[in-house]
Amino acid sequence: MKALEEKILREGQILPGNVLKVGSFLNQQIDVPFMNEMASEGVRFFSDKAITKVLTVEASGIAFGYAVAAKLNVPLVFAKKSRTSNVSGSVLQAQVYSYTHNTNYTATVSADFLTEKDTVLLVDDFLANGEALKGLAALAEQGGAQVAGALIAIEKGFQKGGDALRQAGMQVESLAIIEEMSPERGIRFRP
Ligand code: G4P
Numbered sequence: 001m002k003a004l005e006e007k008i009l010r011e012g013q014i015l016p017g018n019v020l021k022v023g024s025f026l027n028q029q030i031d032v033p034f035m036n037e038m039a040s041e042g043v044r045f046f047s048d049k050a051i052t053k054v055l056t057v058e059a060s061g062i063a064f065g066y067a068v069a070a071k072l073n074v075p076l077v078f079a080k081k082s083r084t085s086n087v088s089g090s091v092l093q094a095q096v097y098s099y100t101h102n103t104n105y106t107a108t109v110s111a112d113f114l115t116e117k118d119t120v121l122l123v124d125d126f127l128a129n130g131e132a133l134k135g136l137a138a139l140a141e142q143g144g145a146q147v148a149g150a151l152i153a154i155e156k157g158f159q160k161g162g163d164a165l166r167q168a169g170m171q172v173e174s175l176a177i178i179e180e181m182s183p184e185r186g187i188r189f190r191p
Contacts, residue, residue, distance in 0.1 A: 001041050001175040005189050007034065008154065008176060014183050018156070019100070026125055026153060030063045038175055039067035042151045045173040046121055049148040053077055055120045055136050057096075057107055064153050065123040072121070077114065079107035079139060092142040096135035099159075100128060107135045114143030122150040127174060130161020137170070149173065156181070157190050 013021040025031035051072055056065035057079040069076035079094075082105065090111040097104050114120065122136045133150050140147050149171030155162045157177040165172050177190035 001038065003034075004038060004153070004176045007031075008178075009187060012187070014181055014187070017100075018158075018181060020154065020156075020178065020181060020187075022154070026064070027060050032067075035063060035067040036071075038064065038153060039071045042068060042173065042175055043071045045151065045171070046148055049121070050119055051121045051148050052118045053114070053120045053145075054123050055079070055109075055114070055140060056123045057081065057132055057136060060126070061124045061132075064125050068121065068123050068151060075113075077109060077120075079109045079136065081105040081107065092139045094135040094138040094142070097131050099131070107132075107139060109139050109143075111143060114140055114145045116144030118143070118145035119148050120145050121148045123152070124150070125153045127152040127155040127162050127172070128159040130165050133161065133165060133170075133172075151175075154178065 011024045015021050025034055051074060053074050054065050054069040054076045056062060058081055062078050065076045092109050092111050094107045095104055096107050120140045122133055124132055137147050152174040155174035155177045157179050162172050178187055179190045180188040
């Protein structure tokens with residue numbers, strides 16, 4: 001998505017450790033009209049799938065997930081990173097390892113919200129090593145739901161999560177794929 005690439009170049013900041021800061025429109029302040037444009041662009045890839053729910057993980061996935069769910073006119077389900085009192089009864093759980101933060105968390109969703117009646121679209125703001133997507137796919141599978149594919153705002157293509165999931169057969173669509181990123185040379189996108 002050309003407009004997203006241009007926005008990343010204009011507003012993104014490259015931090016040490018290959019981290020791209022996009023707090024001005026995606027991760028802290030949300031550019032709502034632009035998020036809606038991103039969602040419109042993204043759902044076109046899945047127009048042949050009868051998606052019944054969007055599935056993401058808190059916290060930063062929720063905004064884009066909401067915009068995508070609104071376009072599809074379906075519910076948004078988000079996995080919690082810790083079990084809280086508002087996830088009760090039977091639950092689906094998956095361990096997710098974050099390379100960026102070198103931590104583990106347990107993604108948790110109530111079993112009521114993902115069932116064999118569902119075809120889910122996985123959505124996230126960033127895709128790096130693919131651990132979050134694998135965890136979301138595991139939750140859907142535990143609930144008996146079909147996974148239609150994954151829609152990502154920004155993929156770090158130099159980390160191999162997206163390509164590995166594509167090779168494994170998942171339809172992974174990213175609105176911008178960063179091929180290379182460094183403070184000295186800037187950002188190069190995958191054509
Ligand atoms: P993976 O799921 O693809 O394996 O990625 P990884 O564990 O490395 O990423 C962990 C977290 O860091 C995720 O959010 C992810 O969205 C975010 N992230 C990864 N790379 C970048 C980056 O370059 N820039 C920004 N802004 N975020 C990045 P999280 O920490 O789990 O939490 P939250 O922000 O959703 O609360």
